[in-house]
Amino acid sequence: MRIAVVGTGYVGLVAGACFAETGNQVICVDKDKAKVRLLERGGIPIFEPGLEEIVRRNRHEKRLTFTTSLPDAVKKSDVVFIAVGTPTGEDGSADLKYVLAAADEIAGALNGYKVIVDKSTVPAGTAELVRKTMARRAKHPFAVVSNPEFLKQGAAVEDFLKPDRVVIGTDDARAAELMQELYRPFTRTGAPIMVMDTASAELCKYAANAMLATRISFMNEFAAVCEAFGGDIDKVRQAIASDKRIGAAFLFPGCGYGGSCFPKDVKAVIQFSAERKYKFRILNAVEQVNESQKRLLLNRVDKLLGKNLKGKTIAVWGLAFKPRTDDMREAPAVPIIKGLLERGAKVRAFDPEAHQSAKAIFGRKITYARNAYDALKGAEALLVVTEWNEFREPDFKKIKKLLKRPLVIDGRNIYEPKQMREQGFTYSSIGRP
Ligand code: NAD
16 A cells, blocks of 8 residues: 655654555655654654664665655555644643644645545544545545554564554545454454544544553552551552452552643543533543642652752653653653752752653753763762663662762652662652552
8 A cells, every 4th residue: 555654753664654554655754854854864753662673674675665645645545644743732631733734734735535534543523524624625536544543662563563553534435344344454463453433543542541541540549548558569469460350450559640641632522522511520620639749859858858958960761751762752851850949959860761762851951871881970869860770780889888978769660668678778669668
């Protein structure tokens, strides 16, 4: 199939590369000229495990190309994916300006029947809005399909190649058939392709993210209750995770969820439900809990080191919103570091992939350490903010030697409290004695 993907970000680039990997001819479009230039030269603008290899291979085979010209890409394609951003608008809603601008431009470039697929996360009713927007300019027939993306950053390629399910929202039989054909190579192990109406398809993605965010905030609240009673959230977590009705995923308490999806999608559900006069009480609480959770490590610092950190250095391990990504959108590290700077601290931070993203936020206000240990030099405390694998089994003797005082505040519960105590650390984690 000949495919155009509009928007070459975390979703668009991964989708484009994976469709090329199954033999399709793919043109990725982005209005960001620097991004397209980099991709044309063989560079990759984001860090995502496995992505570089499949982009390189499919570029080499000439199945994957890049352009800034949307009309050109649309004219050469049968299926056009919209994978542009849907950031939070002022009122918390998903801002559709990029989706509708892309739809308008696609309509103007039609040169025959095409299937337009909305892959961006968008509220129910957007497929209809896209159809209406396009109908104003389109001189050829087209179908609009909703195809929400469930990949997670850090494992995006793997998720795309082996999805748990594929959701296709459309009432157009021809488009449904074409979409099923396109996804068949990814679902050979039996993952279902679910065809449904567009509103249900659009809501699926929000329901998934809202449920996962709810589990995280629920566990964060339970961690606070464990602390109040001297219980251990890890033991509670393991006990409930073994219950088949509950399962083990997304039960880890921590210093808050972040990223480009959970915060934005939870806000969007609250907003679009309110628009239809429904107050989504649970999600309001989920969001509130997450906001306070992001302040938890700062509260611990205040308690253990006082509120005036002038002349003091604090080491931070982890900047990205989660491991295996360079993405810092809504990362808990941002308010934590801002809070440390406001208290007068000097921050020495290390992240295996996110220094470039951090520089765009903090510039020279913080020091970017060469490695995890370099971040500790002369620091009064170590704050663990992102649970990168390489932080899990460090040389504790070395940590103790490099820190000015043996204080570790762990926002991801990656160390054993007993072991830390035995090694002479003052150790504070979430929901554990
Ligand atoms: P992103 O910000 O990384 O990428 C979006 C890209 O679209 C940018 O490069 C931007 O320059 C480009 N763009 C915007 N308007 C354009 C236009 N008119 N023509 C060409 N290019 C245009 O965003 P993302 O993280 O890939 O997310 C895209 C969508 O997918 C969002 O709706 C998001 O909610 C959803 N989503 C994201 C993830 C994720 O993990 N990041 C997962 C599932 C779904």
